Amino acid sequence: MSSATSIQTSDKPLGRDDLARLVARDISPGSFVNLGIGQPTLVSNYLEPEQNITLHTENGMLGMGPEATGDQIDGDLINAGKIPVTELPGASYFHHADSFAIMRGGHLDICVLGAFQVSATGDLANWHTGAPDAIPAVGGAMDLATGAKDVFVMMTLLTREGVSKLVESCSYPLTGIGCVTRVYTDKAVFLTGPDGVQVRETFGCSLEELQALVPVPLAAASA
Amino acid sequence: MSSATSIQTSDKPLGRDDLARLVARDISPGSFVNLGIGQPTLVSNYLEPEQNITLHTENGMLGMGPEATGDQIDGDLINAGKIPVTELPGASYFHHADSFAIMRGGHLDICVLGAFQVSATGDLANWHTGAPDAIPAVGGAMDLATGAKDVFVMMTLLTREGVSKLVESCSYPLTGIGCVTRVYTDKAVFLTGPDGVQVRETFGCSLEELQALVPVPLAAASA
Amino acid sequence: MLNFVDTVGEAVAGIQDGSTVMIGGFGNAGQPFELIDALMDCGATDLTVVNNNAGQGDQGLALLIKEGRVKKMICSFPRQSDSWHFDAKFRAGEIELELVPQGNLAERIRAAGAGIGGFFTPTGYGTMLAEGKETRFLDGKWQVFETPIHADVALIKALTADGKGNLVYRKTARNFGPIMAAAAKHSIVQVSEIVPTGGLDPEVIVTPGIYVNSIVKVA
Amino acid sequence: MLNFVDTVGEAVAGIQDGSTVMIGGFGNAGQPFELIDALMDCGATDLTVVNNNAGQGDQGLALLIKEGRVKKMICSFPRQSDSWHFDAKFRAGEIELELVPQGNLAERIRAAGAGIGGFFTPTGYGTMLAEGKETRFLDGKWQVFETPIHADVALIKALTADGKGNLVYRKTARNFGPIMAAAAKHSIVQVSEIVPTGGLDPEVIVTPGIYVNSIVKVA
Numbered sequence: 001m002s003s004a005t006s007i008q009t010s011d012k013p014l015g016r017d018d019l020a021r022l023v024a025r026d027i028s029p030g031s032f033v034n035l036g037i038g039q040p041t042l043v044s045n046y047l048e049p050e051q052n053i054t055l056h057t058e059n060g061m062l063g064m065g066p067e068a069t070g071d072q073i074d075g076d077l078i079n080a081g082k083i084p085v086t087e088l089p090g091a092s093y094f095h096h097a098d099s100f101a102i103m104r105g106g107h108l109d110i111c112v113l114g115a116f117q118v119s120a121t122g123d124l125a126n127w128h129t130g131a132p133d134a135i136p137a138v139g140g141a142m143d144l145a146t147g148a149k150d151v152f153v154m155m156t157l158l159t160r161e162g163v164s165k166l167v168e169s170c171s172y173p174l175t176g177i178g179c180v181t182r183v184y185t186d187k188a189v190f191l192t193g194p195d196g197v198q199v200r201e202t203f204g205c206s207l208e209e210l211q212a213l214v215p216v217p218l219a220a221a222s223a
Numbered sequence: 224m225s226s227a228t229s230i231q232t233s234d235k236p237l238g239r240d241d242l243a244r245l246v247a248r249d250i251s252p253g254s255f256v257n258l259g260i261g262q263p264t265l266v267s268n269y270l271e272p273e274q275n276i277t278l279h280t281e282n283g284m285l286g287m288g289p290e291a292t293g294d295q296i297d298g299d300l301i302n303a304g305k306i307p308v309t310e311l312p313g314a315s316y317f318h319h320a321d322s323f324a325i326m327r328g329g330h331l332d333i334c335v336l337g338a339f340q341v342s343a344t345g346d347l348a349n350w351h352t353g354a355p356d357a358i359p360a361v362g363g364a365m366d367l368a369t370g371a372k373d374v375f376v377m378m379t380l381l382t383r384e385g386v387s388k389l390v391e392s393c394s395y396p397l398t399g400i401g402c403v404t405r406v407y408t409d410k411a412v413f414l415t416g417p418d419g420v421q422v423r424e425t426f427g428c429s430l431e432e433l434q435a436l437v438p439v440p441l442a443a444a445s446a
Numbered sequence: 447m448l449n450f451v452d453t454v455g456e457a458v459a460g461i462q463d464g465s466t467v468m469i470g471g472f473g474n475a476g477q478p479f480e481l482i483d484a485l486m487d488c489g490a491t492d493l494t495v496v497n498n499n500a501g502q503g504d505q506g507l508a509l510l511i512k513e514g515r516v517k518k519m520i521c522s523f524p525r526q527s528d529s530w531h532f533d534a535k536f537r538a539g540e541i542e543l544e545l546v547p548q549g550n551l552a553e554r555i556r557a558a559g560a561g562i563g564g565f566f567t568p569t570g571y572g573t574m575l576a577e578g579k580e581t582r583f584l585d586g587k588w589q590v591f592e593t594p595i596h597a598d599v600a601l602i603k604a605l606t607a608d609g610k611g612n613l614v615y616r617k618t619a620r621n622f623g624p625i626m627a628a629a630a631k632h633s634i635v636q637v638s639e640i641v642p643t644g645g646l647d648p649e650v651i652v653t654p655g656i657y658v659n660s661i662v663k664v665a
Numbered sequence: 666m667l668n669f670v671d672t673v674g675e676a677v678a679g680i681q682d683g684s685t686v687m688i689g690g691f692g693n694a695g696q697p698f699e700l701i702d703a704l705m706d707c708g709a710t711d712l713t714v715v716n717n718n719a720g721q722g723d724q725g726l727a728l729l730i731k732e733g734r735v736k737k738m739i740c741s742f743p744r745q746s747d748s749w750h751f752d753a754k755f756r757a758g759e760i761e762l763e764l765v766p767q768g769n770l771a772e773r774i775r776a777a778g779a780g781i782g783g784f785f786t787p788t789g790y791g792t793m794l795a796e797g798k799e800t801r802f803l804d805g806k807w808q809v810f811e812t813p814i815h816a817d818v819a820l821i822k823a824l825t826a827d828g829k830g831n832l833v834y835r836k837t838a839r840n841f842g843p844i845m846a847a848a849a850k851h852s853i854v855q856v857s858e859i860v861p862t863g864g865l866d867p868e869v870i871v872t873p874g875i876y877v878n879s880i881v882k883v884a
Binding site: 089093 | 667777780829831862863865867870873874875876
Binding site: 283297298299310316318319323326327357359361363364366398399 | 871
């Protein structure tokens with residue numbers, strides 16, 4: 001059994017929901033987790049109650065529940081994306097400095113973020129395209145990237161133009177250095193770190209086919 | 224009318240209670256105040272309800288009431304001197320970092336402290352005699368000295384040996400530099416600051432008699 | 447000194463031209479809309495505004511910006527789908543922007559209230575938001591030196607105040623209120639309800655009255 | 666990971682020789698007496714202890730010190746009328762003392778929990794407690810550089826825990842508990858009562874369960 005075949009776990013690329021389901025399954029029971037705006041938010045749909053995951057939202061809450069609907073909507077209860085959410089039993093509220101102390105003090109087990117680019121050594125670029133006319137906005141991205149014990153990225157592997165977002169070195173302005181530990185994409189799950197990139201599994205392609213798309217050396221992760 | 228006679232406001236030195244009454248009267252209505260351990264605690268006996276003074280205790284409370292007696296005694300409700308106290312309506316509790324943020328952030332209007340020595344420019348020495356075998360203990364003294372908007376000292380002017388505690392320069396280890404604004408003693412009230420010492424009033428002595436006791440140049444305060 | 451005032455106009459009357467004004471809220475939660483409208487009406491200009499965002503839609507802070515009353519924004523997330531007034535002023539070079547990671551914004555505001563002269567944080571190290579800042583290797587990480595953000599005035603929304611000015615908030619509307627109240631020289635708070643002194647449990651007070659200067663009840 | 670354990674002995678069983686142990690409490694208020702007794706019984710030695718004081722009378726921390734289990738105290742107020750065990754060890758040169766102004770103690774503990782690598786404070790400037798420390802002129806004042814105090818373990822007393830490990834405290838017994846829970850790698854909490862998840866109002870929780878590892882109910 002070659003490593004190329006043994007790590008392909010799906011015969012086609014994963015859709016956003018399948019990828020969210022995979023991330024959700026990879027989160028250890030009892031973890032405290034922050035899900036970034038956008039694609040990472042989908043992960044909450046696939047967390048099982050028996051995992052006992054506590055969701056943090058940086059605008060001042062632990063124990064965030066699903067998106068609010070109908071009569072549940074309360075303008076004073078929103079997530080970091082400013083979307084009305086609900087409160088689970090055992091929730092708590094705190095002010096912004098206390099909320100970011102949770103992130104910055106290294107207390108979150110995992111944050112899941114979107115990205116423009118991730119480098120082979122885990123540098124993250126997800127807040128600024130660097131375009132000269134762009135109005136920058138950073139929010140809590142740098143605090144999450146630097147503070148969480150593990151930073152998972154969810155993104156498509158390729159841009160619309162077919163260029164790999166997993167790169168040797170980020171060309172976009174950085175969010176954090178060496179912070180990303182895993183990259184979940186439609187085509188593969190990558191483990192990043194100081195020793196380079198390992199591929200945990202591929203979806204709809206072999207390791208060799210994946211390597212053809214990505215400009216950094218890939219190795220199959222040791223199981 | 225000479226300044227020497229005009230500033231003598233009592234024909235004898237003030238006792239501890241009279242001095243505490245005077246300090247209490249000098250606290251502006253609505254002030255937030257921290258009273259140090261020992262003699263300063265007496266001030267609380269003379270605060271009038273219409274002054275609307277809020278007392279802070281550094282172990283985590285605003286709105287501290289009088290010492291607890293009888294059934295009021297509750298081991299979870301003590302002051303910085305570890306004496307059981309009571310809670311007034313409108314009190315609040317907070318943790319130690321939040322409590323010291325109140326002090327260190329400059330939010331207390333006045334703290335009243337005891338002292339071993341005060342210098343002409345308002346340096347304070349009140350935590351350590353400097354004796355070689357002394358076991359030092361500082362508590363919140365340095366935070367109060369540095370943080371409160373006004374630092375009042377209450378002390379006897381002379382040591383038991385008859386030496387002035389108001390000095391040109393402190394010989395004991397310092398608590399804070401240039402922090403004391405007023406010194407209430409049994410013989411006089413002094414205003415200290417970068418421009419030297421002014422005497423607001425004397426008790427049982429003239430300004431000239433006071434000057435004979437104190438090794439720093441004194442001037443009558445302009446009314 | 448604590449004052450209860452009858453109108454938001456009285457509450458903001460003392461705000462001077464050139465002031466630094468902190469405004470609470472994250473999104474609409476905790477935004478003191480009525481106080482912002484009163485600030486608009488009172489005419490104060492040349493303001494530095496500290497807020498998480500830089501105004502949304504055609505109301506509140508966005509209007510202040512549109513009318514040219516804000517010379518500088520200190521915020522973490524100015525660009526939003528409906529931040530068109532800020533966007534226009536920024537592109538025209540008519541407003542200054544200090545962009546701050548949200549945790550640094552919160553911690554710098556907290557530092558101002560707590561009497562901290564500056565602190566080192568790993569957040570932002572190696573990024574363009576730390577360019578030119580002092581760095582130091584501490585606790586096994588490169589960290590960036592950040593300084594407190596002080597303000598003349600804070601505009602805050604809370605749920606309930608008691609007669610001593612103690613405040614409680616509601617859910618995620620708490621956000622920046624407590625730290626801004628401590629960081630500003632003068633805190634102005636709009637509340638939904640005022641209860642007599644003793645009407646709030648001392649264990650649950652979030653902002654002690656020592657941080658509050660003016661309170662106005664809004665309908 | 667949160668665990669509810671049945672005895673204080675189980676709660677402290679993992680504490681290693683050489684650990685830094687934070688112990689909550691100010692005077693008797695908030696002192697986790699039962700956990701300290703269990704620490705005594707478990708035999709861990711060569712400890713660095715962080716507490717406001719250095720033991721009182723012949724119980725708790727004072728006994729740990731008497732038995733030679735504490736190599737270093739980090740505290741603000743060791744000398745008390747009944748601190749005879751500490752006094753004796755200190756005079757004999759058998760215990761190290763890091764004396765810290767109480768506000769620096771609190772802020773340094775808070776910094777550890779909040780991921781701050783160090784900060785400048787005016788407290789202590791020009792005094793012997795700042796000797797040898799870096800100083801800097803900031804915000805119009807000379808300030809001293811102080812570093813975080815991290816710990817392996819915190820022993821804390823709270824009033825009530827829920828099933829998620831959220832805590833509330835009682836009156837001035839709150840003191841160091843919340844900041845020590847955040848600063849230590851492993852927080853062990855003794856409570857008077859455990860209520861089901863949902864039994865504490867989310868608005869009044871002081872220590873969120875994320876900071877809590879072991880909970881034991883004591884009678």
